[in-house]
Amino acid sequence: MEEYMLSYITCKQINTVKLKGKNNFMSFLSTIFMGKRKSKYTLLIYMVGSDLESEYQEASMNIKDLMKIGSSRHVNVILETGGAKKWELDLISSERNQRWIVQKNNLKLIQDDEKRNMDTNEALSDFLIWGINQYPAEQYILILWGHGLGSVDGYGGDELYGNKAITLFTLQAALKEAFDETKQKFNIISFDACSMAGIETAYSIRHYADYLVASVDYTNRNGLDYKTIIESLQQVPTLSAKELGEVMVNSYRMYSKENGEKEDLQKGVIDLSKIDYIVEIVDSLGEKLLEDIEEHSKFNVIIEARNYSEEYGEEADMVDLADLVSHLDNRLNYKKEANAICKAIEEAVIYNMKTPEHPKGKGISIYFPKHDENRFKEKSLIYQQNEFSLHYREFIKLYSEKLIKGENRNENMYQGT
Structure with missing residues (x-):
């Protein structure tokens, strides 16, 4: 990218600035000489x-x-x-x-x-x-x-x-x-x-x-x-x-x-x-989920926790992050991660307007697949492109693969409420 050195005189002094790119240079000229x-x-x-x-x-x-x-x-x-x-x-x-x-x-x-x-x-x-x-x-x-x-x-x-x-x-x-x-x-x-x-x-x-x-x-x-x-x-x-x-x-x-x-x-x-800190804790959550998902019984419990979490839009497959970790804690003892995430979200969401249809929502959601079965693999590949928690992305990849393989077929557990 081109760099431009520009010196200009005001009533008090000579000023020198270095500008990168033609757009910035032309805009600065406009501001100086046209009085923008x-x-x-x-x-x-x-x-x-x-x-x-x-x-x-x-x-x-x-x-x-x-x-x-x-x-x-x-x-x-x-x-x-x-x-x-x-x-x-x-x-x-x-x-x-x-x-x-x-x-x-x-x-x-x-x-x-x-x-x-x-x-x-x-x-x-x-x-x-x-x-x-x-x-x-x-x-x-x-x-x-x-x-x-x-x-x-x-x-x-x-x-x-x-x-x-x-x-x-x-x-x-x-x-x-x-x-x-x-x-x-x-x-x-x-x-x-x-x-x-x-x-x-x-x-x-x-x-x-x-x-x-x-x-x-x-x-x-x-x-x-x-x-x-x-x-x-x-x-x-x-x-x-x-x-x-x-x-x-x-x-x-x-x-x-x-x-x-x-x-x-x-x-x-x-x-x-406040977001970096929340993602640090989500990464720890993802690491723990990666360990637990390898046990079939715990995999089913993770599915249950997701299905009982407050969710938003079947196409988007998003759930409330705070409610999700609360359900994980109730079923798998994720107390450390749940407490830290809920407290951090409370500090990050400075205003959360909601009607009674969102009783548990704290204002920040997270991707967790359930509904869009035909696109589990495609969405997992897209999700890996995000600059986001490595361990949580790896968890989503493995979780999606297990859903595609049909490793869980407990219909009542899969439905949730």
């Missing part, structure tokens, strides 16, 4: 329209919400659209990827690109680098809009390129590339998508954001309450990332209820600085 000022917040929304837009117009509904408030001198609201076969809003093209600044009652086109797969690290990282450089701010929020498929299949679903989605491995690569280019972390990364509050997701983004705002389970069709989020930033420009996370969660709950969705609500705020 820093806003308080830049909100970057990566909107993979998918069939959520082409079939249900959900993306267009959220864009209309964004336009109710729009950008201001304190807040930049920046949007990339793509990945849908058709859009309800006529000005958005299904043949191109487009970048917009959202204004009050208006969507202003900033950049019109050729069509490209939004389920790639290249497309995502390019948007992030461009957005950070073009709209400097004191704090940055990234919202990833689209399908959420949990810790294996990831997020996205560009229907123009086969709905492949962005795996966590690919997401991490995109965030790393953007950070290496800009040296800018996000204050919040939020998924306006289902099932992305997994420990694996949190671990994959921990170096690139302070907080994760996401749901362990399904996200309602109305999505985030963008009007309230932007309105809060406009009214209180000094709002901290933690406070904004709570606004995002609470307004989602109220917005869902206004749209007739009163049940099965969950969303939380996770402090990513």
